[in-house]
Amino acid sequence: MKNMRHLRGFTTVELLISMSIMGIVLGLAIVEFAMVFNHNSLMQANLSADQNARIVMAKVTNELRQGMPDLTDSPTSTTIVTSPLSGSASTVSFYRVHNGPGGLYTPVPTDVNNNPVPCYDLVTLAYDNVAHTITKTVDLQTNSNCSTASTTTSVLARNVMGFTVTVASANGMLFDVDLQTVASKGNYGIYDLNSQVAMGYTQ
Structure with missing residues (x-):
């Protein structure tokens, strides 16, 4: 039988040292994982806000x-935007051809000279x-061809x-559009975007 006194394992001190080293390594790994996770979350949030x-x-x-x-309703008018007429605003109102019967749908109404006189929307x-949304409200401009009043409201954009x-030209047909958005989840800051757009009608 072998002498058991020559077979020894870890002492208590060695075991404590080993466990301490393992704890330090594990702690560093957890910190690194948390940093990578947070960085990935930030990148995803920025990408979401950008998109x-x-x-x-x-x-x-x-x-x-x-x-x-x-x-159709004002034959001599060149007015497209009714608000804002100058400066900046968080609400913009404008005319467009009605997207429905009496407007873009055929047959398009015509006058006695066979010129198209479609209905218009405001x-x-x-x-x-408060809701951080942009809503779109469409009011049909009623006349003899579109006699039934109609108003529809829908959410055009969220997380805004x-x-x-801002009116950017003297003729009121060029506009600067500024908006800020955030990601759909989390609070990682605001993304700013600016663009300039000309209305569909030119003199």
Whole structure:
């Protein structure tokens, strides 16, 4: 039988030292993981805010580019935007051809000379700084061809922290659009985006 006194394991001190080293290594690994996770979350949030800003800007500028003077109800008018007429505002209202019967849908109404006289909408894009949304309200401009009043309201964009439209030309047809958005989740800061858009009608 072998002498058991020559077979020894870890002493208490050695075991404590080993466990301390393992604890330090594990702690460093956890800290590194947390840093990587937080960095990844920040990158994802920034990307989300960036994408949201570009989508919102595309929606807003697409709406504005449809602006046209209401020549059916006011044949001599060149007014496209009813508000703001100057300066900056978080609400913009403008005319466009009605997207429905009597407007873009065929047959388009015509006058006695067979000229098209489509119905028009008054479109309003308004920023809500409580809900952080941009809403779109469409009011049909009624006349003999479109006699039934119609108003629809929908949310055009969400997660918007700021929205401003500024008149950028003397003729009121060029506008600067500024908006700020955030990611749909988390609080990682605000993304700013600016664009300039001309209305769809030129003199």
